[in-house]
């Protein structure tokens with residue numbers, strides 16, 4: 158029997174007649190639906206606000222409860238006709254039933270308790286639905302925000318790269334130095350074991366290492382001949398200018414170590430602060446090797462490019478003086494073809510994500526080849 162005008166639908170498990178008896182005692186506001194004990198799967202309990210399950214010593218209530226739960230989640234399950242036995246009651250509650258009722262229970266009280274369980278169940282279901290709706294809404298909003306941030310981040314990256322290309326072009330003929338050193342530095346940083354949370358700031362710091370040169374007059378920066386001592390002092394200030402400029406931009410604040418300290422030397426004779434050894438931030442020590450390597454390998458208005466082996470010799474000669482000896486050893490262990498592949502990739506890779514992909518691939522290849 159299924160009363161469509163009823164406010165609640167109670168499933169009672171048949172053919173065990175006892176539950177039918179309890180179901181028939183319910184007021185008219187409860188519609189009843191007969192459930193087959195052998196066919197509780199497959200949505201049989203769907204639409205029920207509660208299930209009445211008769212206690213039978215030969216039937217395991219745990220197994221029936223499990224099947225109902227699989228089908229109908231948290232629907233209230235009330236076991237009827239339970240003998241008065243506190244151990245049995247405890248084991249039924251442990252099995253996950255919501256309530257039990259004995260033969261001696263008052264039918265009116267039973268329907269009140271049933272109603273109480275149904276209301277609690279409906280409230281929980283409404284809360285779950287609201288939480289699911291909210292979670293969906295938050296998920297959608299988060300996705301939109303992530304997309305917006307990705308676009309914004311991409312715009313930042315594009316702006317930085319365009320700016321750096323223009324700055325490179327001012328000083329060098331190729332205009333690709335900064336992007337190349339950013340890639341090399343990322344690669345060597347990964348090999349050196351720098352933690353991933355620092356990679357993006359290292360990329361940006363490398364890309365913007367000479368950003369402070371924007372404050373250096375053309376007459377000094379582009380002077381073809383030898384610089385005077387005073388002029389060189391002015392050039393040196395590009396490190397401090399770089400840090401000051403980046404320090405004013407929220408998303409670049411963490412990237413200022415390379416611009417400020419990329420001309421420090423391991424022996425303490427560099428500038429602007431004369432830091433020595435590990436007082437120089439690791440990323441700045443890594444970058445110092447890369448910056449010199451790329452300058453040696455590329456053609457400049459005042460010099461021809463040098464072969465890789467020559468560049469390595471020059472860098473090794475400064476091991477422990479200009480450069481961190483451990484990092485020189487790491488650098489020297491990377492074969493020429495790995496640097497050449499990075500050189501080619503630097504032309505195509507655009508933005509941090511692309512540079513990171515290339516760096517990780519190269520680091521993975523290098524480690525695989527070394528076993």
Ligand SMILES: [Fe+2]
Nearest residue numbers: 366367419420
């Ligand atoms: Fe510099």
